[in-house]
Amino acid sequence: MPNIKMIARKAGVSISTVSRVMNGSKPVSPDLQKRVYDAVQQMNYKPNSIARSLILKKTNLIGVVVPDVSNSFHAQLLSGIEEITAQADYGVMICNVYRNMKQQQKYFNLMLERHVDGIILLHENTIEELNEFQKMTNTPLVLASVPLEVPGIPFVGIDEITAAYDAVTHLIEKGHKEIGLIYGDCTALGILRKEGYEKAMRDHGLTMKEKYLTQCPCSVDHGYQAMEQLLCSGSHPTAVFCVSDEMAVGAMDCAYDKGLRVPEDISFVGFDDIEISQVVRPRLTTIHQPIKEIGKEAARLLIEMIEKKSGSMKHSGKDQAASDESRIILKHSLVERGTV
Amino acid sequence: MPNIKMIARKAGVSISTVSRVMNGSKPVSPDLQKRVYDAVQQMNYKPNSIARSLILKKTNLIGVVVPDVSNSFHAQLLSGIEEITAQADYGVMICNVYRNMKQQQKYFNLMLERHVDGIILLHENTIEELNEFQKMTNTPLVLASVPLEVPGIPFVGIDEITAAYDAVTHLIEKGHKEIGLIYGDCTALGILRKEGYEKAMRDHGLTMKEKYLTQCPCSVDHGYQAMEQLLCSGSHPTAVFCVSDEMAVGAMDCAYDKGLRVPEDISFVGFDDIEISQVVRPRLTTIHQPIKEIGKEAARLLIEMIEKKSGSMKHSGKDQAASDESRIILKHSLVERGTV
DNA sequence: CTGTTAGCGCATTCAA
DNA sequence: TTGAATGCGCTAACAG
Numbered sequence: 001m002p003n004i005k006m007i008a009r010k011a012g013v014s015i016s017t018v019s020r021v022m023n024g025s026k027p028v029s030p031d032l033q034k035r036v037y038d039a040v041q042q043m044n045y046k047p048n049s050i051a052r053s054l055i056l057k058k059t060n061l062i063g064v065v066v067p068d069v070s071n072s073f074h075a076q077l078l079s080g081i082e083e084i085t086a087q088a089d090y091g092v093m094i095c096n097v098y099r100n101m102k103q104q105q106k107y108f109n110l111m112l113e114r115h116v117d118g119i120i121l122l123h124e125n126t127i128e129e130l131n132e133f134q135k136m137t138n139t140p141l142v143l144a145s146v147p148l149e150v151p152g153i154p155f156v157g158i159d160e161i162t163a164a165y166d167a168v169t170h171l172i173e174k175g176h177k178e179i180g181l182i183y184g185d186c187t188a189l190g191i192l193r194k195e196g197y198e199k200a201m202r203d204h205g206l207t208m209k210e211k212y213l214t215q216c217p218c219s220v221d222h223g224y225q226a227m228e229q230l231l232c233s234g235s236h237p238t239a240v241f242c243v244s245d246e247m248a249v250g251a252m253d254c255a256y257d258k259g260l261r262v263p264e265d266i267s268f269v270g271f272d273d274i275e276i277s278q279v280v281r282p283r284l285t286t287i288h289q290p291i292k293e294i295g296k297e298a299a300r301l302l303i304e305m306i307e308k309k310s311g312s313m314k315h316s317g318k319d320q321a322a323s324d325e326s327r328i329i330l331k332h333s334l335v336e337r338g339t340v
Numbered sequence: 341m342p343n344i345k346m347i348a349r350k351a352g353v354s355i356s357t358v359s360r361v362m363n364g365s366k367p368v369s370p371d372l373q374k375r376v377y378d379a380v381q382q383m384n385y386k387p388n389s390i391a392r393s394l395i396l397k398k399t400n401l402i403g404v405v406v407p408d409v410s411n412s413f414h415a416q417l418l419s420g421i422e423e424i425t426a427q428a429d430y431g432v433m434i435c436n437v438y439r440n441m442k443q444q445q446k447y448f449n450l451m452l453e454r455h456v457d458g459i460i461l462l463h464e465n466t467i468e469e470l471n472e473f474q475k476m477t478n479t480p481l482v483l484a485s486v487p488l489e490v491p492g493i494p495f496v497g498i499d500e501i502t503a504a505y506d507a508v509t510h511l512i513e514k515g516h517k518e519i520g521l522i523y524g525d526c527t528a529l530g531i532l533r534k535e536g537y538e539k540a541m542r543d544h545g546l547t548m549k550e551k552y553l554t555q556c557p558c559s560v561d562h563g564y565q566a567m568e569q570l571l572c573s574g575s576h577p578t579a580v581f582c583v584s585d586e587m588a589v590g591a592m593d594c595a596y597d598k599g600l601r602v603p604e605d606i607s608f609v610g611f612d613d614i615e616i617s618q619v620v621r622p623r624l625t626t627i628h629q630p631i632k633e634i635g636k637e638a639a640r641l642l643i644e645m646i647e648k649k650s651g652s653m654k655h656s657g658k659d660q661a662a663s664d665e666s667r668i669i670l671k672h673s674l675v676e677r678g679t680v
Numbered sequence: 681c682t683g684t685t686a687g688c689g690c691a692t693t694c695a696a
Numbered sequence: 697t698t699g700a701a702t703g704c705g706c707t708a709a710c711a712g
Contacts, residue, residue, distance in 0.1 A: 001452070001477065003705055014683045019707060026708095029681060044476060049453045050399065051705035053390045055688045061433070070419035070632075072412060072615075079410035082436040091433050091454060093401070096422040112341070113389045114431060136384065137341065220619060249619050256621075275412075276619050279560060279589050281596075292410075343689055354699045359691055366692095369697065391689035395704050685710080693702080 002043040011039040022047055053115070058310060062302060063111040065095045065104070066122040072274045073291060074122050077144055080295020081120060088303050090117070097123050108133055118302045120144050124187045140305035144298035145289075147188045154305075154325060156298040158332040160189060163287045164196025164243070165203075166334050167269045170285075171239045172204050174340055176267060180212035180237035182226045182247050193243040193271065212237045216247065220276075223250025231258055239267035239340070245277045248284055252339065268339040282338030290330050297328050342383040351379040362387055393455070398650060402642060403451040405435045405444070406462040412614040413631060414462050417484055420635020421460060428643050430457070437463050448473055458642045460484050464527045480645035484638035485629075487528045494645075496638040496668040500529060503627045503672040504536025504583070505543075507609045510625075510674055511579045512544050516607060520552035520577035522566045522587050533583040533611065552577045556587065560616075563590025571598055579607035579680070585617045588624055592679065608679040622678030630670050637668050 008015040013032050020026045021036045028036075039045070053059045062085055066074045078094070085092050093116060095107045104125055111119055118140040125133075130150050133141070143150075145157040171179050181197050184190035201208050211233050216226040223246060230236060231254065242248035248270030252262055260266050262282060270277055270286035277284035344362075348355040353372050360366045361376045368376075379385070393399045402425055406414045418434070425432050433456065435447045444465055451459055458480040465473075470490050473481070483490075485497040511519050521537050524530035541548050551573050556566040563586060570576060571594070582588035588610030592602055600606050602622060610617055610626035617624035 005705080015706080016683060016685095016708085017681090020682090023707080027681065032682080046449060046453045048394075048455065048705050050390060050393045050455055051688090052707075053688095054388075054394055054690095054705080055707050057688080059390065068419065069409070069422060070412075070416045072410075072415070075412070075415040076410045078434075079408065079436060079438075082409060082434060083438070086436065091435075091450070093431050093433050094418075094422060095431075096419060096426065098419075098423070109386060110431070113386045115388065115390055253619075276616055279593070279616050279620055281621050344691095345689080355690075356692075356699060357697090360698090363691080367697070372698085388689050391704090392691080393704095394689080394706090395691055397704080681712105683710105683712080686708090688706090690704090691702105694700090696697105696699085 001048075002045045003048065004045075007036065007039045007043060007045050010043060011035040057115075059115050059117055060089060061091045061093055061114065061116045062299075062306075063093050063095060063114075063116040063119045064122065065097060065107055065111075065119065067097050069094060069096050072276070073145075073272055076274070076291040077122055077295040077298075080292035081144070081299040082295075083292075084296045084299035085303070088299075090303065104129060108136075112137055112139065117306045118142070120298050120302055121146055124148065124189065138309070140302055140309060142298045142302045142305070145189075145291075145294055147192055154301055154327065156294050156301060156328040157330065158289050158294075159329050160192035161196040161199065163289075163332040164193040164241070164271070165200045166196075166332070167271065167287050168197050168200035168241050169204070170334055170336075171241065171267060171269060171340065172200065172206065174239075174267070176237075176239040177206055178209070178212065178237040178239070179206065180214070180230055180240040181208075182214050182216060182223060182230070182240060182242040182251055184215065184218050184243050184247070190243060197241055209237075212240075218244045218246055220246045220250040220253070223247030224254045225250075227251035227254035231255070236260075236266065238265075239269070241269050241271075243271050245270040245272045245274050245284060245286055248286065248339075249276055249280050252280065252284070263339050269334075270339075273335060277337075285337045285340045286335060288333045288335045290332075293330055297330065301325060301328065341388075342385045343388065344385075347376065347379045347383060347385050350383060351375040397455075399455050399457055400429060401431045401433055401454065401456045402639075402646075403433050403435060403454075403456040403459045404462065405437060405447055405451075405459065407437050409434060409436050412616070413485075413612055416614070416631040417462055417635040417638075420632035421484070421639040422635075423632075424636045424639035425643070428639075430643065444469060448476075452477055452479065457646045458482070460638050460642055461486055464488065464529065478649070480642055480649060482638045482642045482645070485529070485631075485634055487532055494641055494666045494668065496634050496641060497670065498629050498634075498672040499669050500532035501536040501539065503629075504533040504581070504611070505540045506536075506672070506674050507611065507627050508537050508540035508581050509544070510676075511581060511607060511609060511680065512540065512546065514579075514607070514680055516577075516579040517546055518549070518552065518577040518579070519546065520554070520570055520580040521548075522554050522556060522563060522570070522580060522582040522591055524555065524558050524583050524587070530583060537581055549577075552580075558584045558586055560586045560590040560593070563587030564594045565590075567591035567594035571595070576600075576606065578605075579609070581609050583611050585610040585612045585614050585624060585626055588626065588679075589616055589620050592620065592624070603679050610679075613675060617677075625677045625679045626675060628673045628675045630672075633670055637670065641665060641668065 124146045143155045214226040216222040273288035483495045523534045554566040556562040613628035
């Protein structure tokens with residue numbers, strides 16, 4: 001790979017001139033300009049972004065910390081992020097946290113060593129971890145679909161409580177009174193959705209039965225197992241709200257295996273509206289999230305924060321307050337299909 | 341963020357000494373060593389990987405060019421790749437080609453500018469593009485699940501022809517004679533799978549009927565449409581081999597809507613064994629690919645190529661021949677579920 | 681407008 | 697063993 005010096009020599013100019021025409025940072029006479037362009041063409045020169053990063057203190061790289069890329073929800077978020085960052089000429093580096101949840105500190109360090117310009121978190125850290133991170137650096141951070149409230153770290157997502165509330169209310173409006181819940185782990189997300197369920201039940205004067213509440217990890221298989229548990233008590237609810245589509249699909253499956261018809265004998269509402277909810281029979285009624293949009297908004301916001309920061313550093317030398325958009329709430333919607 | 345100079349000052353040593361203890365590249369007296377470690381601790385120093393990359397000419401970054409991250413198959417490949425690269429301390433940068441297939445050249449340039457150490461292609465380029473790329477640079481390249489034969493570019497995946505052959509043979513063994521095909525675009529992948537179908541039909545003395553062959557893009561919706569076409573001729577095959585699970589699910593759906601029972605009236609075999617094949621009813625019989633394994637093997641191989649290259653550069657200064665493992669073929673299998 | 685110079689943060693010769 | 701000096705490829709003052 002040729003470097004700037006080789007181009008300068010070939011074009012018979014100084015390296016600063018080459019730099020100037022590459023970046024358009026200062027006027028250069030048409031004559032020299034052409035000579036440089038020609039040399040660039042002939043030698044197929046591409047500026048070394050490593051060297052640029054070093055001096056500009058900007059990598060044009062953003063990091064995305066994701067629990068599991070192979071999960072459909074996260075993959076879609078990522079796809080949205082990538083779309084925007086690519087347009088803005090940023091690269092995205094992914095960090096799959098997967099099973100080793102403990103080592104996020106490691107991932108943060110990795111990103112800091114590589115000097116990413118910003119980070120999008122699809123994975124829920126503890127508030128302490130986030131605070132510590134903020135103390136350590138001022139690398140902009142955005143939470144995408146991780147509903148935590150941390151000063152200085154904006155959140156992009158939907159109103160989880162209301163969405164869950166809407167799901168359950170829909171069931172209630174259809175006449176259901178005995179409504180079960182399959183909910184997830186103790187993440188902010190899980191807790192909020194459960195809260196929405198409880199609020200809806202309360203607001204409509206319905207009582208929650210302990211035995212119709214089951215907790216399980218978010219997967220089809222676990223949803224199946226959770227449903228088995230719900231069903232083994234003899235009686236069963238007439239409807240179940242599942243805090244994710246995966247769980248719902250598993251639960252439906254279980255109901256089916258037990259000889260229950262959906263929606264005649266038992267109804268289901270899921271959450272997220274990922275692909276599988278549209279291929280199961282009957283089609284899953286669920287809460288639609290604009291997943292890709294969330295990713296896009298998160299990326300847009302992060303880039304805005306990055307550029308604002310580097311802008312303000314030039315002018316004042318000290319950090320501005322973070323973006324004023326500390327919470328971007330996108331609209332969810334209930335999509336009625338065939339399971340209610 | 342502190343830099344090496346600050347650490348040196350704090351520890352009262354030279355920057356070279358700091359460098360040496362950070363990398364363990366040369367012996368350092370225990371005394372100085374301790375002073376450096378202490379300074380590193382106190383200031384929370386992390387070496388700037390940008391600067392290291394510049395001087396070492398190694399970014400420890402690999403690029404992954406992917407058609408669409410939100411596609412389940414690719415997401416799984418990516419997940420496998422990430423697992424291995426993370427272990428070996430490489431970062432992965434993704435490039436989502438998505439709709440703008442034309443601009444791969446742009447993506448290649450992007451990766452070259454960023455000086456990635458190697459690239460994994462999940463996306464099918466033309467052979468010309470690949471040759472041109474090879475002429476331009478000696479950045480190692482691996483094809484994952486892109487069955488192209490290009491000298492110097494290893495491939496990791498399954499034996500596509502045999503896999504398709506097995507799928508169709510299974511149908512034939514179950515007594516089917518009128519077997520339709522829903523196949524994809526004119527990629528190497530699509531062509532090979534079609535070839536497997538044709539070979540199986542021929543080998544078993546079955547004739548292919550033109551009207552039972554339909555081409556469509558790889559998606560559930562298009563599979564549905566393709567099936568509609570197949571069905572509109574009045575008569576219909578007793579079984580259909582679809583070159584992807586998405587197509588198969590769409591096709592099954594169409595059959596269902598037309599009042600056909602699966603597998604009583606019509607059978608289906610898919611390809612890939614992605615998640616949805618296990619949630620549809622009846623469960624889709626399909627060709628299982630070890631998707632994540634393919635990703636892992638591709639990453640393993642790429643890293644091997646990278647390290648071999650940088651090793652050989654030190655010794656001889658000229659490039660070694662690429663790795664001798666030019667084709668890694670993993671085993672596929674037919675998983676019988678409920679659609680045959 | 682153009683060229684010369686000085687670093688960005690680090691690894692690595694070369695002397696000591 | 698240690699430190700001073702050089703340079704990776706590039707941008708941005710600074711002088712002309």
